[in-house]
Amino acid sequence: MAINTACNELGQTWFESGVAENAVSGHIQLIVPGVTACFACAPPLVVASQIDEKTLKREGVCAASLPTTMGIVAGMLAQNTLKKLLGFGTVSYYLGYNAMQDFFPTMRIKPNPTCDDSNCRTKQLEMKDRPQTPTGAANKEDEEDVVHEDNDWGISLVGENEPDVEPEEKEIATGIKLAYTVPAPTSDDGGDLVQDTELSLEELQRQMGNL
Numbered sequence: 149m150a151i152n153t154a155c156n157e158l159g160q161t162w163f164e165s166g167v168a169e170n171a172v173s174g175h176i177q178l179i180v181p182g183v184t185a186c187f188a189c190a191p192p193l194v195v196a197s198q199i200d201e202k203t204l205k206r207e208g209v210c211a212a213s214l215p216t217t218m219g220i221v222a223g224m225l226a227q228n229t230l231k232k233l234l235g236f237g238t239v240s241y242y243l244g245y246n247a248m249q250d251f252f253p254t255m256r257i258k259p260n261p262t263c264d265d266s267n268c269r270t271k272q273l274e275m276k277d278r279p280q281t282p283t284g285a286a287n288k289e290d291e292e293d294v295v296h297e298d299n300d301w302g303i304s305l306v307g308e309n310e311p312d313v314e315p316e317e318k319e320i321a322t323g324i325k326l327a328y329t330v331p332a333p334t335s336d337d338g339g340d341l342v343q344d345t346e347l348s349l350e351e352l353q354r355q356m357g358n359l
C-alpha cells in the first residue's frame with residue numbers, strides 16, 4: 149500500500165502482482181495513476197478490512213502449488229514489464245491466472261472515483277481533462293520492424309525449403325489450432341543415389357580413367 153501511495157503521488161506507472169491465499173491463482177496489474185484502478189481503488193479483502201494477514205485461516209492452501217503458481221505469475225509479470233519497457237506487443241492492464249482451470253482472464257479496471265487515496269482521485273480528475281493518449285499499453289501503432297544494424301555473427305533468416313503448402317487448419321479445440329504441419333514425405337526420395345548399371349567394376353574403373 150505504501151508503494152501505491154508513493155506512485156499515486158508521483159504519477160508513476162507500475163505493476164502490481166500477487167498470488168491468492170489458496171496458492172492456485174494469481175494476477176498482474178498495470179497501474180497507471182488516474183487511468184486504471186490503483187491498489188487502493190479495489191484492494192484485496194485482507195487489506196481493505198485491515199485484518200491481520202496472520203489471522204487468516206489457511207485451510208485448503210495447497211503448499212505444493214505455491215512455488216509453481218508464483219513462478220508462473222512472476223514470469224507473466226517479467227514478460228509484461230519487458231513489453232512495457234521495450235515497447236513490443238500488447239501490455240495487459242490486468243492478467244489473471246487460475247491454475248485449476250488454466251484460465252487467464254484479462255480486463256481493464258477503471259479507477260474508483262471514491263478511492264481512499266486522495267492522489268488517486270486528483271490524478272483521475274487530471275486524466276479526465278487530458279485528451280486520450282496511448283498509455284504505453286496497447287501502443288501498437290508505433291511498432292516498428294526490428295532491424296539489427298550489426299550482424300557480426302552473420303545470423304540470417306532463411307525460408308523453408310518446402311514451398312508453403314497451405315496447412316489444413318485443423319482446430320484441435322476452441323481457439324487452438326496447429327501452428328505447423330509436418331510436410332508429407334516427397335516421392336523423389338533417394339534422388340541423390342547413383343543409378344544401378346549393369347557394368348562391371350573393371351568397366352567402371354576404365355570409364356573413370358577416361359575422364
Ligand SMILES: [Zn+2]
Nearest residue numbers: 186189263268
Ligand atoms: Zn485509487
